[in-house]
Amino acid sequence: MADNILEVKHLKKYFPIKSSTFGKSGGAVKAVDDVSFAIERGTTMGLVGESGCGKSTTGRTLLRLIDKTDGEVLFNGEDIYAYNKKDLRALRTKMQIIFQDPYSSLSPRLPVGEIIGEAVREHKLVPKNELDAYVDRIMESCGLQPYHKNRYPHEFSGGQRQRICIARAIALNPEFIVCDEAVSALDVSIQAQIINLLADLQEEFKLTYLFISHDLSVVEHISDTVGVMYLGGLVETGATEDIFENPLHPYTKALFSAIPMPDPTIKKERVILEGSIPSPANPPKGCKFHTRCKECMEVCTKEVPPEVDMGNNHIVKCHLYK
Numbered sequence: 054m055a056d057n058i059l060e061v062k063h064l065k066k067y068f069p070i071k072s073s074t075f076g077k078s079g080g081a082v083k084a085v086d087d088v089s090f091a092i093e094r095g096t097t098m099g100l101v102g103e104s105g106c107g108k109s110t111t112g113r114t115l116l117r118l119i120d121k122t123d124g125e126v127l128f129n130g131e132d133i134y135a136y137n138k139k140d141l142r143a144l145r146t147k148m149q150i151i152f153q154d155p156y157s158s159l160s161p162r163l164p165v166g167e168i169i170g171e172a173v174r175e176h177k178l179v180p181k182n183e184l185d186a187y188v189d190r191i192m193e194s195c196g197l198q199p200y201h202k203n204r205y206p207h208e209f210s211g212g213q214r215q216r217i218c219i220a221r222a223i224a225l226n227p228e229f230i231v232c233d234e235a236v237s238a239l240d241v242s243i244q245a246q247i248i249n250l251l252a253d254l255q256e257e258f259k260l261t262y263l264f265i266s267h268d269l270s271v272v273e274h275i276s277d278t279v280g281v282m283y284l285g286g287l288v289e290t291g292a293t294e295d296i297f298e299n300p301l302h303p304y305t306k307a308l309f310s311a312i313p314m315p316d317p318t319i320k321k322e323r324v325i326l327e328g329s330i331p332s333p334a335n336p337p338k339g340c341k342f343h344t345r346c347k348e349c350m351e352v353c354t355k356e357v358p359p360e361v362d363m364g365n366n367h368i369v370k371c372h373l374y375k
Contacts, residue, residue, distance in 0.1 A: 058094040058229055058261045059115070063087050064124035066107075066114045070334060082334045084110040086285035088124075092229075092278070097255070097262040099276030099293065101269060101308065103330060107285040108265045109153075112231040115263070116148050117141065128229070146176050149222040153234035155214035159206040165192075166202030169221050178225065188224070194257065195220040196250060212243035216250070223254060232264045236271060244268075248275055269312050273297050281305045284341045285333055291367035301369040303346045340372065348373060 065088075067081035085107045092098045100108050113119050115126055117133060126133050133144060152158040159168060170188045173179060179187045189199040195216045206214055215235065222230055232251065236244040248271060254260060266272050272279060272293075279296045281289040281304065289302040300306045307324040326345045331337050337344050343353040352372050361374045 056094045057091040058129060059092045059263075060125075060127040060130075061091070061115065062089050062125040062127070064089070064111070064114060064126065065122040066110055066119065067122045080334055083285050083336060084333060085114060086333075086336070088282075088285075088287055090280055090287065090290055092261055092263060094228075094261055095255070095259055096277040097264050097275055099272035099279045100263060100265045100282060101267060101272055101279065102282035103308075104267065105330060105333075106282045107333070108282055109233050111282070112150065112233050112263055112265050116150055116231060117144075118150070142176075146172075146178070146225040147228045148231075149225060149227040149229075150231040150233060151215075151218050151222050151235045154238055155211060155218050156206065158218060159214060161206055164203050164205055165197070165209075165217055168206075168217060169224050172221070173224050176225065191220050191224045194223070194254065196246075210243075211239055212246060215239060215243075215247055219247075219250065219254070223258060223260070226258070227260070229261045229263070232262055232266075234265055234267070237266065237268060244271065251275065269308065281308065284330060284336055286341065286370075288342065288371070289367075289369045291363075292365060295365055295367045299367075301363060301367070301374065302342075302371050303348050303373075304342050340370075 064085055066085040067083050069081050070079045088111060090098070100111065102108055110119070114121050121134060128144070128148065136144060163171070166188055169191060170184055173187065174184060188202065192199060192201065197213070197216055197220060206217065209217065236247050239247060251262065252275065255262065264272060264275055276293045278291065279293050280287050281296070281302065283304050289296065289300070289305045296305070297309065300309050307326050310322065310324040328345050331341065331344055339355045340353040340358050343349045346353065350372060356372070358370045358372045359375065360368050360370055362368050363374065
């Protein structure tokens with residue numbers, strides 16, 4: 054079996070809806086609804102889908118930044134939701150996150166050296182007399198200069214601020230990092246630099262990434278495996294090459310048809326999805342995508358599609374392949 058650093062089994066995260074009158078529960082928003090996948094150690098899994106499909110909620114639930122409703126999250130074979138406070142504190146150094154907005158995720162009151170070194174000092178990862186030198190090495194690994202330590206976040210560009218966020222994450226010597234839309238707020242040229250930096254750090258520090266993004270071109274470049282998410286659930290997963298060369302689910306085909314082509318002479322058939330995404334508080338019965346699918350059959354409106362392995366662990370949830 055592959056050495057999986059992370060295994061997610063039937064993960065669910067529901068947010069209760071309270072009525073305005075007496076605060077009673079009025080149902081729930083099913084942000085993450087029965088998601089299962091595994092990430093092999095030292096690889097990158099891309100997680101893609103429309104805004105609001107549950108990508109970021111999935112990432113934060115994996116790290117216990119928000120609590121699950123049901124399911125299991127196994128990190129190195131251990132259920133992290135069974136951890137007590139002491140074990141969870143130790144886990145924080147092994148699992149980190151890089152947020153989407155590099156400005157709001159950095160304290161404006163702290164200099165960069167303190168931002169990067171604060172958690173290192175708190176967890177006592179290096180002796181006090183070696184902390185400055187350690188922070189310098191981490192900053193240099195992320196393309197920052199030691200003299201930047203005394204500057205504040207507002208004095209940096211967006212790309213430099215994201216490098217600070219990356220340095221803060223890897224300073225704790227983690228094994229697994231969730232990159233939550235880590236390059237979406239940056240210019241295209243800066244995106245390329247940050248993606249190359251993440252790839253270099255992955256090789257240097259033996260990191261594993263969950264790369265959450267809506268930019269399919271970026272995901273294709275950086276990921277080893279891809280999961281396509283729709284309305285709180287995964288509809289297709291597999292190796293990046295398999296997914297991009299042979300998308301199977303109608304939703305995946307629609308997403309990929311929207312990727313712009315660099316050659317204007319190449320004509321590409323665009324799949325236009327009609328209608329809007331249904332409410333996650335009241336998802337459709339059967340296949341959640343059937344309300345927008347041109348290939349919808351009667352069975353799609355009644356039965357949840359099973360997982361079908363099309364070979365090479367390329368899994369799709371669709372009645373077309375039943």
